[in-house]
Amino acid sequence: MSAPAKATPSVPTADAPAKRRRGRGHRPAVLITQIALAVVVVLGWELCSRNGIVDEFFFSKPSDILSRAVDWFVTGSIWEHLRVTLVEAALALVIGGVLGLVIGFLLARVEFIAAVFDPYIKMLNALPRVVLAPIFLLWFGLGIWSKVAFGVTLVFFIVFFNTYQGVREVDRVVVDNARMLGAKQGQLVRHVLLPSALTWIFSSLHISVGFAIVGAVVGEYLGASKGVGYLISQAEGTFDTTGVFAGMVVLSAVVLVVDVAVNRVERYLLRWKPTQANHIAGGQ
């Protein structure tokens, strides 16, 4: 073509990174207030416990909780529990994800199957998942698989609904364009439908990962011989509040770390997307 560049009114920012924090000018103030809040709450708790305003038996105190958590890491006893919990969560995420993807895809593509399964899927999704835990314990035993199964029931529906939506809402024009460019059925799935569904799935990755961990921990809590959930339930069984809180602290710290990692992964996988509207809530 003869006259390039002339017709391009706006020069785009070719590699604008995802700047999702709004109001950057307020950041130091926000950070300082956040830290101050944490200090006040923790110190207040500590003082109240020491002065007997709250009962240490029920509420423990931050210094004890911290030293317990540090102790776990120093002796290394926590690692095995963390490993088990994370392995369970990872397996639940992968198995639930693949199942949700495949079944979501199938239902989105085949109208008949979707019509047949619709009420059953709604019914299963309406079921409070915790009631399944006992039956999974019976079926899969006390080992990791009962927790994985439990996590799968949580993850599956999120991925399933997002896949279903993603495949159905794929842009008609994009599909027609791909077909006109010569895409056969299989290529259409690989280059258009799957990426469209994956967009939705990645957008709900936070929720899926969160639920996978919830599944593992709740499963362990109800009956296990290892894992962070087991640790917490053991502490509870001996009225060891410090242990319960320490387990909670460790768990939330780990979830935070995982969340940061998921954020990185998501930003990489969805790098082609406009920076706003990056987050779409999951199926639940």
Next chain:
Amino acid sequence: MGDDGVATAIELRGVTMAYRAKGADYTAVSDVDLTVGTGRFVSVVGPTGCGKSTVLNAVAGLLTPAAGQVLVDGKPLRGLNRKAGYMFQQDGLLPWKTVLDNVAFGLQLRGVSKSERAELARDWIARVGLAGFEDAYPHQLSGGMRKRTAVAQSWIGDPEMLLMDEPFGALDVQTRQVMENELLTLWTGSEKTVLFVTHDLDEAVSLSDEVVLLSAGPASRIVGTYAVDLPRPRNLLDIRTSPEFTEIYRAIWSDLRDEVMKTYERTSEGDAVGADR
């Protein structure tokens, strides 16, 4: 067959297009006969909602006629028109692919090796003036740049014919004129048949060899076919002020105006009719 022994690339014989919308049959176009000679640039114009795009989709094979026949190079069209490239009104780019991968997409589907298609795609990206934006994603581009990407995407496969559905409709006037000019430059000497749909008579006259006018919908028919014998190569930036242009434009416009008025009247009546649907 055209008059001067020009081969026919696209032929519509008594084509009627209908679809069901909310239980009621809606006839978009009825009994359309249209012949497009090989290598010709033919535009279809008509008032809004007259089924221009529907005709184009029939030629593309994306829609099947309710009656009549679509012939491509003299053979009845079955399934998708494999000889045609299609430029859509809206964005058909794959948002998750870079400019390079989007342009190379058609070749990728055909199984052209990675290095070969990247080379060809770079070539085309440079031709449409997007060098340097190979790794950008569609959302990072302006409307005009996305159109350039779409042009490269449909031309890279070297289709015999190009179907264009108001490709520049969404662009601002200046960008649009530049894009039209570039399209013409690209087309000149390419011997490709172009079927171009637009509601803009100005655009249709300045680009085409022939303008086909569709009547107001529903059940639009062809009102007339007008030859545009302006000399080529044309400079689109000047052509609009030439007396020949004005003359042809006026001739078509007097017919088009009637159709536009009909559409307008029907729409105002249609508000009452539409209510009981």
